[in-house]
Amino acid sequence: xxDPVFASRLQFALTTIVHIVFPVMSMGLAPFxxxxxxxxxxxxxxxxxxxxxFWTRIFAVSFVVGTVTGIVLEFEFGTNxxxxxxxxxxxxxxxxALEGMMAFMLEATFLGIFVxxxxxxxxxxxxxxxxxVGLGTWLSALWILIANSWMQxxxxxxxxxxxxxxxxxxxxxxxAYANPRFPWMFxxxxxxxxxxVALFMAGLGAYFVFRxxxxxxxxxxxxxxxxxLKFGLLALLITAPLQVLHGDLYARHVVETQPQKFAAMxxxxxxxxxxxxxxxxxxxxxxxxxxxxxxxIFGIGIPGGASWLASGGDPQATIQGLEEFSGPQPxxxxxxxxxRIMVALGFWFVLLAVWGGYRWWRGELLEDDLLQKALMISTxxxxxxxxxxxxxxxxxxxxxxxxxxxxxSEGVSTGLTAVEATTTLAGFAVVYxxxxxxxxxxxxxxxxxxxxxxxxxxxxxTGTPASEVQADD
Amino acid sequence: xxxxxxxxxxPLFGLPLADLWFGLLFFIFATFLFLDGFDFGVGxxxxxxxxxxxxxxxxxxxxxxxxGNEVWLVVFGGxxxxxxxxxxxxxxxxxxxxLFAILGALILRGLAPEMYEQRHDEAWQRWxxxxxxxxxxxxxxxxxxxxxxxxxxxxTIVTLPGVVVGLAVVALTIVDGVAFLxxxxxxxxxxxxxxxxxxxxxxxxxxxxxxxxYVYGAAPALRSALFSAPVAALVLATLVLAGVYAAATxxxxxxxxxxxxxxxxxALVGIVAGLMYPIIDRAGGLTVETAIVSTLPLNxxxxxxxxxxxxxFVYFVxxxxxxxxxxxxxxxx
Numbered sequence: 001x002x003d004p005v006f007a008s009r010l011q012f013a014l015t016t017i018v019h020i021v022f023p024v025m026s027m028g029l030a031p032f033x034x035x036x037x038x039x040x041x042x043x044x045x046x047x048x049x050x051x052x053x054f055w056t057r058i059f060a061v062s063f064v065v066g067t068v069t070g071i072v073l074e075f076e077f078g079t080n081x082x083x084x085x086x087x088x089x090x091x092x093x094x095x096x097a098l099e100g101m102m103a104f105m106l107e108a109t110f111l112g113i114f115v116x117x118x119x120x121x122x123x124x125x126x127x128x129x130x131x132x133v134g135l136g137t138w139l140s141a142l143w144i145l146i147a148n149s150w151m152q153x154x155x156x157x158x159x160x161x162x163x164x165x166x167x168x169x170x171x172x173x174x175x176a177y178a179n180p181r182f183p184w185m186f187x188x189x190x191x192x193x194x195x196x197v198a199l200f201m202a203g204l205g206a207y208f209v210f211r212x213x214x215x216x217x218x219x220x221x222x223x224x225x226x227x228x229l230k231f232g233l234l235a236l237l238i239t240a241p242l243q244v245l246h247g248d249l250y251a252r253h254v255v256e257t258q259p260q261k262f263a264a265m266x267x268x269x270x271x272x273x274x275x276x277x278x279x280x281x282x283x284x285x286x287x288x289x290x291x292x293x294x295x296x297i298f299g300i301g302i303p304g305g306a307s308w309l310a311s312g313g314d315p316q317a318t319i320q321g322l323e324e325f326s327g328p329q330p331x332x333x334x335x336x337x338x339x340r341i342m343v344a345l346g347f348w349f350v351l352l353a354v355w356g357g358y359r360w361w362r363g364e365l366l367e368d369d370l371l372q373k374a375l376m377i378s379t380x381x382x383x384x385x386x387x388x389x390x391x392x393x394x395x396x397x398x399x400x401x402x403x404x405x406x407x408x409s410e411g412v413s414t415g416l417t418a419v420e421a422t423t424t425l426a427g428f429a430v431v432y433x434x435x436x437x438x439x440x441x442x443x444x445x446x447x448x449x450x451x452x453x454x455x456x457x458x459x460x461x462t463g464t465p466a467s468e469v470q471a472d473d
Numbered sequence: 474x475x476x477x478x479x480x481x482x483x484p485l486f487g488l489p490l491a492d493l494w495f496g497l498l499f500f501i502f503a504t505f506l507f508l509d510g511f512d513f514g515v516g517x518x519x520x521x522x523x524x525x526x527x528x529x530x531x532x533x534x535x536x537x538x539x540x541g542n543e544v545w546l547v548v549f550g551g552x553x554x555x556x557x558x559x560x561x562x563x564x565x566x567x568x569x570x571x572l573f574a575i576l577g578a579l580i581l582r583g584l585a586p587e588m589y590e591q592r593h594d595e596a597w598q599r600w601x602x603x604x605x606x607x608x609x610x611x612x613x614x615x616x617x618x619x620x621x622x623x624x625x626x627x628x629t630i631v632t633l634p635g636v637v638v639g640l641a642v643v644a645l646t647i648v649d650g651v652a653f654l655x656x657x658x659x660x661x662x663x664x665x666x667x668x669x670x671x672x673x674x675x676x677x678x679x680x681x682x683x684x685x686x687y688v689y690g691a692a693p694a695l696r697s698a699l700f701s702a703p704v705a706a707l708v709l710a711t712l713v714l715a716g717v718y719a720a721a722t723x724x725x726x727x728x729x730x731x732x733x734x735x736x737x738x739x740a741l742v743g744i745v746a747g748l749m750y751p752i753i754d755r756a757g758g759l760t761v762e763t764a765i766v767s768t769l770p771l772n773x774x775x776x777x778x779x780x781x782x783x784x785x786f787v788y789f790v791x792x793x794x795x796x797x798x799x800x801x802x803x804x805x806x
Contacts, residue, residue, distance in 0.1 A: 070547075072580075077554065085561055099551065101778065101781040105541070109788035111540060112540065162767075173770075415566055415567065416566060420570055445591060
């Protein structure tokens with residue numbers, strides 16, 4: 001049996017890591033769907049009807065799986081983190097309730113019309129439903145990130161005693177909910193969602209373009225996939241550079257507000273100036289290989305890089321080391337590597353965007369085999385980058401559940417037994433991984449079935465299948 | 474107008490907000506149970522229909538609605554967290570495994586219809602059909618069990634009154650599902666459902682009588698509340714509404730029957746609330762007054778709910794009007 005504190009933490013980590021995939025898909029698809037619906041209604045061109053209908057199917061599945069996996073998260077605050085819920089309910093409960101009433105309701109009701117109602121309602125109500133669904137997904141993120149960002153940079157509260165327990169009392173709602181972290185998080189997350197979906201679309205488009213033009217298997221309605229590739233690439237051109245630039249500024253904000261987390265991101269143990277930005281780092285002794293908090297590490301990096309990043313341009317700047325913070329340290333290696341891989345992916349996406357944009361500008365988008373392959377490989381990488389970003393945020397905040405207020409170990413339900421916690425952890429490990437696999441299976445099926453056939457002239461592919469070229473020869 | 478500084482010290486407009494939130498919490502719960510109740514009922518009735526077309530019609534009937542309906546449970550959790558955080562924490566951690574059983578059932582119920590439609594081969598649909606039935610049957614059962622344990626302050630998972638209430642809620646959701654499906658279908662399917670409705674109604678009434686008998690005989694702490702005016706009135710209302718439902722179903726007055734079921738659900742949840750008040754967490758020793766969150770967040774939440782909940786009702790009216798009337802044979806949304 002696993003210790004209930006550890007099991008609860010692991011279970012929350014597992015359930016959030018699986019759940020976040022689905023909201024990222026729906027939030028990222030939302031602006032595309034609003035646009036496709038608008039163009040479908042305004043122009044009546046078959047391609048927009050195809051785009052709307054195809055991506056709505058993906059959206060609907062993401063939404064359903066997101067709903068069933070998300071309700072669990074809300075209830076886990078009560079079941080597994082009862083001490084946290086009692087302590088912080090005053091500040092934390094409100095945003096969750098508002099998320100339900102303001103955002104989730106809007107999304108779930110109008111989704112019914114958006115998915116099932118094209119033939120039943122007029123254009124205006126249909127368009128409004130698309131907007132309501134999209135708005136709902138983004139408002140959901142707003143309230144959830146208000147709640148989460150408050151745990152990173154808690155403001156507007158006082159500690160009080162109620163029914164014999166120390167609780168966090170709300171004194172200044174504006175300071176609490178418009179806390180310093182919130183705008184950083186919201187922009188970074190929403191842009192990441194659109195970027196992830198852009199990569200997803202571009203990757204799928206590239207796969208079918210490659211299949212059609214390079215492998216020479218004629219793909220039905222190839223025009224649809226070419227258009228999908230272009231939409232994905234266009235969105236990537238906007239979001240990828242923004243994410244890197246914004247991420248750079250965000251890192252500086254973390255230096256100021258959560259220096260312990262930043263020190264973990266850079267694996268800086270002793271306060272120092274001219275700190276290098278390690279590209280890779282390893283413990284110097286074999287015994288430390290599996291200790292995420294190993295202090296003696298050997299790294300290869302850019303001299304002064306971390307100082308430069310932390311200060312916004314000064315390679316001589318001082319970085320506070322982890323040893324300045326008393327108490328337990330976050331598992332440094334996890335935070336360090338998650339941060340590195342996320343940043344590397346962020347730059348890779350910029351490269352992809354520029355590469356693709358250049359080819360497109362030259363009119364060679366469909367002819368660059370290597371580009372298609374790079375895009376295909378990158379299909380799920382946006383989602384991976386989001387996961388890693390959240391690992392940096394959440395693991396990097398440890399040992400705190402609410403930064404400098406409540407330790408994670410103090411937030412777990414006190415009455416929870418090891419048997420109960422282990423039972424549900426094992427259950428979730430099976431069910432959630434199963435759900436993820438099932439989701440992947442259904443998405444693949446939808447993709448293989450391809451875009452729906454619609455009335456009106458189909459968009460022709462801009463190239464000819466290679467097999468036909470050979471046949472002509 | 475209440476000025477901003479007093480938001481932190483005085484309840485909004487001097488209202489008894491703690492009691493109002495207690496009422497609102499159960500109102501949200503009843504709305505959830507009525508709306509998602511018919512989805513559960515449809516899921517249970519799914520097991521009794523063999524014909525592929527009929528099964529498709531059952532799924533189509535709830536297709537656009539169930540997701541929105543289920544969100545009332547999310548709002549219930551959020552409202553309890555925001556208004557009574559200590560109750561939220563105590564109750565959910567005490568009934569740990571039961572809560573996850575409810576969530577597991579909801580996962581099955583939510584996923585199954587979506588998966589069922591993804592492939593059209595027989596084995597796939599048979600398994601997801603079963604998953605749909607199991608989820609739809611166990612979700613209301615566990616919800617009833619949870620509610621009874623909450624009311625009685627039980628600390629174990631399975632209690633005898635809890636099982637009876639669980640079965641009562643299952644029966645009620647079947648009545649609910651029948652009333653809904655008779656609005657949404659035609660012909661033989663609609664006719665055949667009448668009997669299912671009667672049977673479930675009789676089962677529900679018997680189980681409620683057993684429950685009330687248990688409360689009278691074995692729960693002395695609740696006995697006096699049983700004879701308080703509101704609870705007695707709601708018990709009486711249950712009998713009247715059951716009669717209305719039976720008569721309206723006989724006379725094919727579909728909307729009247731559906732309304733009567735809404736009344737039955739609200740009466741049941743009202744009885745629970747009436748028996749519970751002024752305590753809100755018996756096992757944890759919390760009353761509504763001691764468990765309520767402090768004034769500032771309470772005022773803010775009250776303003777939020779006063780604006781947003783009416784809007785949510787507008788969304789539901791828009792959604793249900795867009796898909797009003799029976800589904801035509803062979804039509805799927």
